[in-house]
Amino acid sequence: MQLEAKKISFRYQKNSPWILKDVDLTVQAGERVALLGPSGYGKSTLAKILAGYENPVKGEVFWDGAPLPKKGFCPVQMIGQHPEKAVNPRWKMARIVNEGWQADEQTLRELGIEKAWMNRWPSELSGGELQRFCIARALGPKTKFLICDEISTMLDVITQAQIWQKVLAAAQKGGLGLLVVTHNKALAARVCERIIELPKLNRPS
Amino acid sequence: MEEKQEKMALLDVQKLRVSFDMYERGLQKKELEVLHELSLRVYPGEILAVAGASGSGKSILAHAVMGILPGNARTEGEIRYRGELLDRKRQESIRGKEIAFIPQSVEYLDPLMRVDRQVMGIRGAKEKQETAFARYHLGKEVERMYPFQLSGGMARRVLISTAVMEEARLIVADEPTPGLNAEMAMETLQNFRELADEGCGVLLITHDIDLAFQAADRIAVFYAGTIVEIASVADFLAGKEALRHPYSKAFIDALPQNDFKPIEGFQPYAGNLPKGCLFAPRCPMRSGECEKEIAMRKIRDGEVRCVHAT
Numbered sequence: 001m002q003l004e005a006k007k008i009s010f011r012y013q014k015n016s017p018w019i020l021k022d023v024d025l026t027v028q029a030g031e032r033v034a035l036l037g038p039s040g041y042g043k044s045t046l047a048k049i050l051a052g053y054e055n056p057v058k059g060e061v062f063w064d065g066a067p068l069p070k071k072g073f074c075p076v077q078m079i080g081q082h083p084e085k086a087v088n089p090r091w092k093m094a095r096i097v098n099e100g101w102q103a104d105e106q107t108l109r110e111l112g113i114e115k116a117w118m119n120r121w122p123s124e125l126s127g128g129e130l131q132r133f134c135i136a137r138a139l140g141p142k143t144k145f146l147i148c149d150e151i152s153t154m155l156d157v158i159t160q161a162q163i164w165q166k167v168l169a170a171a172q173k174g175g176l177g178l179l180v181v182t183h184n185k186a187l188a189a190r191v192c193e194r195i196i197e198l199p200k201l202n203r204p205s
Numbered sequence: 206m207e208e209k210q211e212k213m214a215l216l217d218v219q220k221l222r223v224s225f226d227m228y229e230r231g232l233q234k235k236e237l238e239v240l241h242e243l244s245l246r247v248y249p250g251e252i253l254a255v256a257g258a259s260g261s262g263k264s265i266l267a268h269a270v271m272g273i274l275p276g277n278a279r280t281e282g283e284i285r286y287r288g289e290l291l292d293r294k295r296q297e298s299i300r301g302k303e304i305a306f307i308p309q310s311v312e313y314l315d316p317l318m319r320v321d322r323q324v325m326g327i328r329g330a331k332e333k334q335e336t337a338f339a340r341y342h343l344g345k346e347v348e349r350m351y352p353f354q355l356s357g358g359m360a361r362r363v364l365i366s367t368a369v370m371e372e373a374r375l376i377v378a379d380e381p382t383p384g385l386n387a388e389m390a391m392e393t394l395q396n397f398r399e400l401a402d403e404g405c406g407v408l409l410i411t412h413d414i415d416l417a418f419q420a421a422d423r424i425a426v427f428y429a430g431t432i433v434e435i436a437s438v439a440d441f442l443a444g445k446e447a448l449r450h451p452y453s454k455a456f457i458d459a460l461p462q463n464d465f466k467p468i469e470g471f472q473p474y475a476g477n478l479p480k481g482c483l484f485a486p487r488c489p490m491r492s493g494e495c496e497k498e499i500a501m502r503k504i505r506d507g508e509v510r511c512v513h514a515t
Contacts, residue, residue, distance in 0.1 A: 164465070
């Protein structure tokens with residue numbers, strides 16, 4: 001199984017410059033790949049396209065040979081940079097974390113999610129705590145591929161290491177493919193087996 | 206304050222406490238202390254980096270120094286600038302002149318004003334603005350632009366230009382580098398280095414410890430609203446044996462270029478702090494003494510807030 005992006009091109013409007021142009025990328029299940037590149041080069045846009053949050057202007061994304069499903073649980077899940085923007089502020093945490101699957105005790109415990117937090121609103125938790133919920137939410141049994149877009153940039157290095165140990169353990173256990181968007185080269189080298197520089201894949205006009 | 210300093214500190218913050226009045230439910234008022242007995246000094250010619258997690262109160266420190274905390278904030282303790290008390294009146298009269306602030310967000314620029322006008326401000330001269338722009342590689346065409354026309358890096362350099370318009374002696378920079386690529390971030394830090402070498406003091410607030418390693422002279426480690434250790438960058442680069450506080454040591458272990466090994470637990474909430482040492486619940490060296498008030502003390506040319514530190 002593999003996640004395959006074929007000739008992905010993206011721009012916001014007709015006549016505006018291409019952000020992504022003919023990007024090809026293949027990542028195998030079980031593989032851990034880092035995507036590096038300067039800010040403003042379209043890393044997050046590519047991540048969103050690969051996870052089905054954004055449609056490319058041209059090109060297609062395939063998981064296991066088929067286009068990403070438009071309905072139901074997407075096997076390619078994304079965790080973003082701003083957890084506070086990825087949760088419904090009017091839902092309590094228990095509802096948020098169980099939206100895609102019934103998160104089991106062990107996952108919650110390993111991510112350091114305390115029982116008392118389940119009854120809180122998102123605004124009552126810090127960014128690092130919310131991010132743990134976003135990770136737990138994405139680690140359901142139907143998830144086959146995980147896209148991590150700067151998931152630890154806003155965290156201190158200890159929380160960063162905590163969170164990555166859990167993500168790596170889950171990826172190992174479930175044989176997940178991992179695409180890690182980051183600007184931190186040391187982190188990329190630590191977490192991933194293969195490093196891709198987006199400017200080398202991308203040929204915007 | 207007991208020890209005599211060879212050099213007078215430019216900025217001397219002693220036992221600063223900041224709390225916010227918050228309404229919990231209806232009219233029930235609650236006081237939430239977010240900075241706890243924080244002390245630090247910035248000397249002329251040095252860059253002191255304040256590093257720590259987001260949400261640990263670093264920006265509040267900057268805002269307290271500048272006197273721009275919101276109305277529901279209360280401060281205790283002392284802030285001195287060049288030996289004299291920096292009260293509200295003095296803050297208002299010297300900020301923007303002797304003390305320059307580089308805010309965290311480029312959204313602090315006025316979106317409806319061309320950038321040359323904003324950089325000149327109400328006192329600045331055109332020539333000075335031109336010199337500042339030349340210094341930070343901002344072309345002539347940038348002068349007439351509005352903020353939305355600037356790239357992130359250009360906007361950062363515009364903000365830095367405003368800080369050098371007057372002859373500031375103290376620069377307070379709040380997260381000046383996010384959104385810049387590595388080269389641009391290094392260049393920004395190089396600019397601070399130059400200003401420090403010219404005799405300015407720089408208080409550099411950042412959550413990027415790697416940048417702090419590269420630019421600063423000393424680093425203050427922030428945890429849960431206070432400073433747990435202040436040490437020279439050399440100590441941080443030498444590794445955890447050279448550091449004093451167990452949190453700073455854990456910090457070094459957790460870096461991806463080192464062991465990438467985390468410790469358990471979380472930074473406590475402002476509203477739900479442990480007694481005594483704020484780090485004690487996660488600390489391997491915890492003992493009964495840790496529940497007492499812990500004061501900052503000097504060890505090996507650094508300062509630490511831990512009874513066990515050696």
